[in-house]
Amino acid sequence: MSISPLARVASSSVVESGVVLGAHVSIGPYCVISAGVVIGEGTVIASHSVITGLTTIGRDNIFGSYASVGEVNQDLKYAGEPTTLVIGDRNHVGKHATFHRGTVQGISSTIIGNDNRFLNNVHVGHDCVVGDRTQIGDNSGLAGHVELADEVEIGFMCAIHQFCMLGTAAKVVSQSAVVQDVPPFVIASGNRAAPQGINNKAAAFLALELYQQILVIQLYERFYHQALSIDEVKATLKAGESDYPIIAVYNEFFARSARGIIR
Known part of the structure; x- marks a missing residue:
């Protein structure tokens, strides 16, 4: 003890x-x-x-x-x-x-x-x-x-x-x-x-620069309003990886997601 x-x-x-x-x-x-x-x-x-x-x-x-x-x-x-x-x-x-x-x-x-x-x-x-x-x-x-x-x-x-x-x-x-x-x-x-x-009132979202906030909104549109497949969205993420640091957060999420995402 x-x-x-x-x-x-x-x-x-x-x-x-x-x-x-x-x-x-x-x-x-x-x-x-x-x-x-x-x-x-x-x-x-x-x-x-x-x-x-x-x-x-x-x-x-x-x-x-x-x-x-x-x-x-x-x-x-x-x-x-x-x-x-x-x-x-x-x-x-x-x-x-x-x-x-x-x-x-x-x-x-x-x-x-x-x-x-x-x-x-x-x-x-x-x-x-x-x-x-x-x-x-x-x-x-x-x-x-x-x-x-x-x-x-x-x-x-x-x-x-x-x-x-x-x-x-x-x-x-x-x-x-x-x-x-x-x-x-x-x-x-x-x-x-x-x-x-x-969740645009989250501290993590508000801390992003405006161009990254816009990307987050665009990714939501691609997921849920443009009926793109997960693979198509992943390809979009890969293309912008060097320009948008926030993409690393999404890449980590999708690399480990196994149950599918909510629709």
């Missing part, structure tokens, strides 16, 4: 031998922190939370009450292998959130980046990869193997099917079900989710 003298642990909480707590970590009342957990400096864990498994949490995160972090995943093939959950820095996690560790059939880890906001009752399934600066609304869930790129927005009461990818600054409107991949900057809505335009 390695607990910083500057960490604070409520007297009613259980911290097992083998836990590492950094400076200024705060563990609220009635929490259970199991052996193998590492919690970085300044992270706050509210009351009645359970953190278990081989879970590593970075610095300055906030976890709401009754969070369940690093528990056994819901994959029936899981047989107790030493898989992990890795969470970055400055994430804000609401009450009753659940984050599951990975599986050896996947990437053996669930990975969450930095500066994300997960509201109440959010579920992140096994082997998910979440980028930076994403937002997930109340009662929404990511099934296993879901990947979110940076700055993805997901509303409340949304369901993201396993193995789906959501590209940079994609947005899923509240009460939607996503069963295929959502390209960068696309707004998806409905059950099953369909494209509803460009």
